[in-house]
Amino acid sequence: MEKRSYFISRFRDGWPEPEEIAPLFLAPLGERWFFETGNDSAGLTAEDGDGAGRVAVHLDIWAHPELGVQLTWRKWGGGHKETYHSRGDLLRLGEHVRSLHDTLLPVGLFISWEQAWEAVRDFIETDGQRPESVAWLEESKLPAGTFPSP
Template sequence: MRKHSYFASRFREGWPGLAEMEPYFLAPSGKRWFFETRNDSAGLTVEGVDGTGHFEPTDRRRIAIHLDMWGHPELGVQLTYRKKGGGHDETFYSTGDLSRLDEHVRSLHDTLLPVGLFISYEDAWKAVKEFIATNGERPKSIAWVEEEALPAGTFPAP
């Protein structure tokens, strides 16, 4: 398996250690997430899971899992879990207040994000730790909603 990440505005092989990541989720308000880099996104990826590591990276049988994170100063973190390849094409989102799916905030990358998919920093941290501990399994510590179950317009065009 190959693990790589984009965290604190740095691309790297492997995943950051828990001690490095924890302050971004559990520090006092105004000091969490990537306040020093002015970036609001991060991601952890593992490729070649479920015994597919022997396939070339471009082979559709090779399975890759991505945990994408978008932080917001007041709303918390939106997590996106994607499993692709080897017959998988799954996307799940963290479940916050689903009555707010029609409300959006704009990320620093100019992406519209549904407010109803944000969860607290504390809950996001539990899910990220579980993702790391299980080498990319979808965390059970939070609720998820499958992409197909979301109403039209949840992710409007920019």
């Protein structure tokens, strides 16, 4: 399995050890990396063959200083086409914030920093399985306009 990661505006082969990135989620707000580097996103990717073709699993991470973290788990290839988003306050799905990359993100999909950390750690420890430590929403079940065009 080939693994890659993107944290603190740096790409690298392999995934970090959980204790290496825990402070990025659990430190006091002013000490988290997203806002000091001018980048509010991160991610983990794994690719492998499963007999039916190449399969890629991704965990995309978007952070906001007040709202917390939005996670997207995707598994594509080899007959898989799955996308799930972290489930936050669904009453706020119609509200959006802009990322530092000017991407519109639905407020209702943000979860706490602590919940996000649990999911990221679980993703790493289970080699890319969708973490069971947070609630997820399948993308196809989201209302139209949840991810509007910029």
